Amino acid sequence: MNKHRHSIAFWAGVAIFLVAVLSMTQIVRNEYPFFAGYVILQFIALAVAWSILGGYAGYVNFGTNAFFGVGVYTAVGLFKATGAPLVVQIAAAAVIGMLLGFAVGLLTLRMRGIFFSIATIALAIIIETFVMNWRFVGGAAGIQLQRPPVMAPFDSYVKMLFFVQALLAVTAVAIARYIQNSRIGRGLQALRDDELAAECTGVPTLKLKLVACMISGALISAAGAPAAMYLQYADPSSAFNLSYSVSALAMALIGGTAHWIGPVLGAILLGSTQQLLAVTISSEVNVLVLGIMLVLFVVGAPKGIIGLLRPRYRLRAGGKP
Amino acid sequence: MFSMDLLLGAVVLGVLLGCFYAAVSVGLSVSFGLLDVPHVAHPAFLVLASYGVYQLNESYDIDPLLAGLAITPLFFLFGLLAYRVYYETFERRGSDAGVRGIAFFFGIAFIIEVLIILQFGVDQRSVSATYIGKSWRFGEFRIPIRQLVAFAVALALTVLLAVYLSKTFMGRAIRAVAQDEEALRLMGANPVRIKQFAFGIATAVLGIAGALLIIVAPVEPTLDRAYIGRTFCVVVMAGLGSISGTLIAAIILGVAESIVLTMFGASWAPAISFAMLLGVLAVRPQGLLGR
Numbered sequence: 001m002n003k004h005r006h007s008i009a010f011w012a013g014v015a016i017f018l019v020a021v022l023s024m025t026q027i028v029r030n031e032y033p034f035f036a037g038y039v040i041l042q043f044i045a046l047a048v049a050w051s052i053l054g055g056y057a058g059y060v061n062f063g064t065n066a067f068f069g070v071g072v073y074t075a076v077g078l079f080k081a082t083g084a085p086l087v088v089q090i091a092a093a094a095v096i097g098m099l100l101g102f103a104v105g106l107l108t109l110r111m112r113g114i115f116f117s118i119a120t121i122a123l124a125i126i127i128e129t130f131v132m133n134w135r136f137v138g139g140a141a142g143i144q145l146q147r148p149p150v151m152a153p154f155d156s157y158v159k160m161l162f163f164v165q166a167l168l169a170v171t172a173v174a175i176a177r178y179i180q181n182s183r184i185g186r187g188l189q190a191l192r193d194d195e196l197a198a199e200c201t202g203v204p205t206l207k208l209k210l211v212a213c214m215i216s217g218a219l220i221s222a223a224g225a226p227a228a229m230y231l232q233y234a235d236p237s238s239a240f241n242l243s244y245s246v247s248a249l250a251m252a253l254i255g256g257t258a259h260w261i262g263p264v265l266g267a268i269l270l271g272s273t274q275q276l277l278a279v280t281i282s283s284e285v286n287v288l289v290l291g292i293m294l295v296l297f298v299v300g301a302p303k304g305i306i307g308l309l310r311p312r313y314r315l316r317a318g319g320k321p
Numbered sequence: 322m323f324s325m326d327l328l329l330g331a332v333v334l335g336v337l338l339g340c341f342y343a344a345v346s347v348g349l350s351v352s353f354g355l356l357d358v359p360h361v362a363h364p365a366f367l368v369l370a371s372y373g374v375y376q377l378n379e380s381y382d383i384d385p386l387l388a389g390l391a392i393t394p395l396f397f398l399f400g401l402l403a404y405r406v407y408y409e410t411f412e413r414r415g416s417d418a419g420v421r422g423i424a425f426f427f428g429i430a431f432i433i434e435v436l437i438i439l440q441f442g443v444d445q446r447s448v449s450a451t452y453i454g455k456s457w458r459f460g461e462f463r464i465p466i467r468q469l470v471a472f473a474v475a476l477a478l479t480v481l482l483a484v485y486l487s488k489t490f491m492g493r494a495i496r497a498v499a500q501d502e503e504a505l506r507l508m509g510a511n512p513v514r515i516k517q518f519a520f521g522i523a524t525a526v527l528g529i530a531g532a533l534l535i536i537v538a539p540v541e542p543t544l545d546r547a548y549i550g551r552t553f554c555v556v557v558m559a560g561l562g563s564i565s566g567t568l569i570a571a572i573i574l575g576v577a578e579s580i581v582l583t584m585f586g587a588s589w590a591p592a593i594s595f596a597m598l599l600g601v602l603a604v605r606p607q608g609l610l611g612r
Contacts, residue, residue, distance in 0.1 A: 054420065058419065058420050060419075060420050060423045060424065062427070107599065107603060108602075110606075111602060111606070112419075113359065113419045113423070114353075114359035114361070114419075114423055115557075115602055115606070117359075117361070117423050118361075118549070118553050118557075118598065118602075119598070119599055119602055121549055121550070121595070122550060122595035122596070122598050122599045123595075123599070125546075125550060125591055125592055125595045126592045126595050126596055126599070129588070129589060129591055129592035130592075132588055133588055133589065140588065242546060246427065246428075246431050249424060249427065250424075250428070253420075253421070253424055284435050284438050284439055285435075285439075287431065287434075287435050288432060288435040288436070288439070290431070291428045291429075291431040291432040291435060292428075292432060294424060294427075294428035294431075295425060295428040295429060295432065298410075298421045298424050298425045298428065299406070299410045299425065302421060
């Protein structure tokens with residue numbers, strides 16, 4: 001009964017949020033809030049997607065940028081080859097991201113801890129090198145993109161992208177929430193706490209790991225797909241920038257990974273701080289702030305913001321009190 | 322296009338390059354290979370050392386190798402401190418050290434990168450010394466003297482560290498702590514202090530390695546990202562903690578990179594080490610001379 005009520009509250013919240021976003025695109029004239037808001041929503045999607053593998057399962061993925069870049073370049077390739085609309089680009093990116101996640105999962109089935117993390121960085125660099133040598137999408141120099149005309153009811157492309165990214169963020173949150181409350185989530189937690197013990201008690205650890213890799217990968221690639229149209233430009237070194245990895249990881253860990261709300265809080269807090277800092281000081285300083293916050297939280301507040309706010313999660317998350 | 326001479330030249334340069342890779346990786350071989358610290362920030366420490374050498378060379382005109390030697394004690398202390406923080410926050414508390422330990426070093430690496438950018442800017446920096454810029458000719462191909470200097474120093478450094486770890490009392494203690502920490506504790510030794518000392522040594526070596534890095538080629542703040550692949554590739558391929566394996570693995574990597582560079586061009590070079598790393602992890606995770 002209680003769970004049911006939670007569910008109604010969640011979906012009501014989602015509906016209110018989406019209606020608010022949609023009406024904002026109809027009312028607000030200035031485009032800047034949408035530019036900034038898009039980035040924050042994108043970080044929500046990335047951080048939540050990262051935490052499905054990194055938080056629930058305890059596998060630290062340094063390769064967020066690989067999935068993100070693959071999303072960007074799936075969109076670019078499709079758009080250039082067929083002029084496919086945005087929805088198709090995003091769907092294709094999600095499928096390719098899922099396939100890549102499956103490949104990563106297979107390749108790293110038996111790797112744990114730091115080996116998994118290093119393998120994901122390796123994958124990012126290898127894919128980036130391939131894209132750099134891929135002439136069709138511009139190679140290392142990058143490619144300019146012309147946005148198609150915007151669809152009703154939106155009066156500018158940025159506003160439409162803002163709404164689309166809001167949908168993607170909500171999708172990521174809904175999936176993360178579903179996983180957390182389902183058998184998959186409990187299985188992932190079991191394999192995070194002790195993979196061997198989980199395996200022995202009949203948790204299908206390898207299958208769960210593959211599923212987590214695929215879902216996380218699909219969500220990250222989907223969140224990356226609109227970035228090409230957002231910037232009207234794509235080049236390998238920014239699409240595969242390692243800062244996407246550090247941002248997703250830092251936001252998830254700072255927010256706390258025991259509950260889906262953690263990465264959302266982390267992304268909103270750090271994302272808006274970054275937007276402010278980038279405007280007022282410089283983009284280097286905002287990466288510095290991100291790094292310092294990450295180290296401080298990892299050392300001082302292991303359960304993140306939600307651990308500080310609600311001691312209950314401390315017990316649920318750690319295994320040990 | 323393809324010729325034996327070209328291939329031979331690539332192999333020779335690859336061996337020189339490989340010994341240099343051994344020097345930048347031995348520190349990681351100790352800290353990650355022997356001590357099991359997920360030290361993702363190792364390459365960032367390395368680049369930091371290079372900038373220290375650059376600063377000394379630029380303002381006091383000190384030879385880069387001497388400058389590297391001069392910052393070695395500082396890096397030793399830095400290593401002691403880094404391990405202390407890591408130990409107090411992760412190893413001692415024990416719980417969930419995996420995820421947070423990796424994130425901790427990842428964060429440190431990013432902080433170092435940004436601090437270097439804020440201090441020195443994003444431009445490439447290089448050092449000046451009498452042996453930089455000249456080269457020896459052997460008929461068809463030339464070997465830059467900077468490569469030879471780096472090769473000689475790197476080889477000496479790696480061999481010295483290997484001898485230190487196998488012959489001296491402290492070196493053996495370090496290997497012992499890697500083998501069985503509990504047994505050491507039962508015999509009345511303090512494993513934490515030995516590990517801290519070992520981490521200090523592993524970081525101190527980076528003073529010289531950083532000097533070699535900037536002698537071989539100009540450095541930039543984000544160079545550490547490429548070296549995550551190279552150093553971890555070498556250490557994993559070597560077999561964790563094996564110093565002689567480090568040398569062999571580094572030469573294999575150096576030759577592979579050099580050949581690909583000659584045959585396919587520079588744009589494929591960054592992927593080599595990462596591809597080899599993935600291959601080793603998938604096929605033979607215990608490395609060539611795994612313990």
